[in-house]
Amino acid sequence: MLASYYGAAAYRELDILGNLENLDVPEDDIDDDVTFFDFSLFTSQFSGKNLVNVDSFGAAGDGVSDDTHAFVSAWKIACSAPNSVLLVPHGRQYLVNATKFKGPCQENLIIQIDGTIVAPDDPSQWDPHFQRVWLEFIKLQGVLFQGNGVIDGSGAKWWAASCKKNKTNPCVGAPTALTIDSSSAVYVRGLTIRNSQQMHLIISRSNTVRISRVMVTSPGDSPNTDGIHITSSTNVIIQDCKISTGDDCVSIVSSSSRIKMKKIYCGPGHGISIGSLGKGNSTGIVSAIVLDTAFLKNTTNGLRIKTWQGGNGYVKGVRFENVVMQDVKNPILIDQFYCDSPSTCQNQTSAVHITEIMYRNITGTTISPKAIKFACSDAVPCSHIVLNNVNLEGKDGKVEAYCNSAEGFGYGVVNPSADCLDSHEDKSDCNQTHHSAETVMLGEKEAENAHDEL
Structure with missing residues (x-):
């Protein structure tokens, strides 16, 4: 079908489709029917686990007393002994100041959070040495975070102080x-993270991370409160997560690859x-994202x-599929x-190259007349954009696509039509040096949703 429509150029497009179908991303190896460790059946006599309860180290758990020292003391013991379970008990609220929990630790460490950990709510009292972190875990390997507990950033006063x-x-x-x-082989499962001062969960400089059944929640007008932010990491799966925030539900930035997101609300x-x-x-x-x-x-x-003018590098190999809006x-x-x-x-000629991007089985409704916008650099156009079975409806039934310096094709149902994409053989607009007024305005409008990137 493609060959008859595009002629000889279709062979190249078939190669692109093959690349997008075979992206090197992690397999679906999270099985949420498997209980990693059932704490409800825990007995120290038979489990072979070393229970380290923060209450045993003087934690008050009343939400008022400072329990930071108890958490640090419990961490030192749990981290230094194999098969430890660091327990934050159910039904209690622990006030903990900004803290770095450093590894490496002994094997098979479990961090069992069943209670609530709450941050101090006054920015003026925050330790300036911890300007960008509250609870930070460093250099872990083979660690499981799990439980039905809550990590609450008490972010309201931080949001009010935001520009x-x-x-x-x-x-x-x-x-x-x-x-x-700086961690590897880490699982985060079942937790709720809410009302963060800024971003909720960051995975940084890590490899082989699995996140499942995590709920992230903060008000829709809370600034810069990304749900899950991935930077300089590879081999990450995010699955069965519900994210409601004031910024990106998931954001993926530089030096990240082999990321798979599945069943995301x-x-x-x-x-x-x-x-x-x-x-x-x-x-x-950024590469190999599904x-x-x-x-x-x-x-x-x-x-x-989203990319800035003047940058370099590339986004290559991205497949968005089976999405309802x-x-x-x-x-x-x-x-x-x-x-x-x-x-x-200011306009700049260099840009991050965006290529081999697929949108497949995307349906739903939009409140914007432009359901599809490819606002790409004239100097470094977007290439090999593929639309397959895309059907987006407007409130009044009218939607359209907008393209600037974008090359690709659509097949199957594509609504709105992607005729504005340059074909593989038509590159006449790719060497222009001007930037369209509408494209520049798009960047300025995005500034209203300005984001404090790390």
């Missing part, structure tokens, strides 16, 4: 609720985002790739003119 809420406030970074850094928030990349003429590289099965409701964006403002968006700045960003 995004009030332009007279200074723009400063705020802590992330839970950070996992997103909304409110800014959607699923790759980027931003290329800020300050930096190099950003989102399979998601429901997005009332989000500012749906499936977004409900009243999403920008369902499909590539923005190479992203401008998270109070001032207008």
